Amino acid sequence: MSNPVAPVRDDPLFDLGWSAFFAEQLTSADEGLQPVRVAKIHRSRITAMSPTGSVEPVLPADIPISHFAVGDFVLVDPETLLVHRRLDRRSILQRRVTGTHVPQCAGANIDTLFIVTSCDADFNAARLERYLAVANQAGTEPVILLTKADLATDPDAFHRQAGALQRGLDVVIVNPKASEAALALAPWCARGQTVAVVGSSGVGKSTLVNTLVGSTAAAPQLTGAVREHDSKGRHTTTARSLHAIAGGGWVIDTPGIRSLQASDVADGLDRLFAEITERAPQCRFSDCTHAHEPQCAVQAGVIAGDIDPERLARWRKLKDENADNDRAETGWAGRSGGGRKKRR
């Protein structure tokens, strides 16, 4: 490819997470524009990382701030820093905001979602399945991190249970306080890779982010801090949401991602519950709910001991919730005058 910003391994853009996926979106009309990566969303402005450092792109008046998310690549004029357009996203972590049915993008272009849980009472298969469904739906690769193994009598039992939640799922026992954590997670934190961290309060997310980000962990609240000019031209220090990982890669840590809920996860459920999904075509009825129907291949699987009945129950609950969300969303679209079909 002769494109000037095609990804090359020694290109600093590659470090920022740039790849062929983005390069292929460029046209001749974009010539001379600089790709930068959104690092923080403020009330009415954004900060971004360019190959040479932090910049504050100028937003066009007609584009709402909600159009952007941390992790996005946008093309700016290198002189004026005016944003020309946002590139299509490789993955989108969505969250529902209470009081509205419009999902909001909590983070974009995340390669791996670290789902953190501790080897204690926090461990909950149903909650982990929700996070897995969210990751699948977003287009990010989920990895389960088990913390506090040092305080558990049988951490391997947690490892086995977590590994059974989805085929091919990576599960890593990690102590977020130990510097070896960075080594254990290095496969997902290579140059140009982007991760995000979800999990309940107290499982070790902040500790892990600080360990990954490295030596600056002594002042966690300043981790990833950038010097910026505020509106009056003064220097201020604000925390970014996109933090550089010491060995390479990026971790996105925002309040929006921390409070993720399962929403709109139909496709994510199919991958998560593959043992159910792949049997459904053999059921007698195409809309079988696998509850009471005759000649149900899924129920047959339960009887044969191939399908865990508790997983089937949790699959049904998530399916129902997802259908409720869909109805709510369609209702909203109708009221707003569009009456359009829900995006799929």
Ligand SMILES: Nc1nc2c(ncn2[C@@H]2O[C@H](COP(=O)(O)OP(=O)(O)OP(=O)(O)O)[C@@H](O)[C@H]2O)c(=O)[nH]1
């Ligand atoms: N012994 C032990 N303690 C851990 C481990 N992981 C985390 N902790 C401790 O657990 C406590 C909570 O960790 P945090 O990193 O604050 O948890 P968090 O997930 O960021 O919590 P929120 O900020 O509420 O979302 C801290 O005191 C950590 O040092 C572990 O593997 N072993």
Ligand SMILES: [Zn+2]
């Ligand atoms: Zn069935």
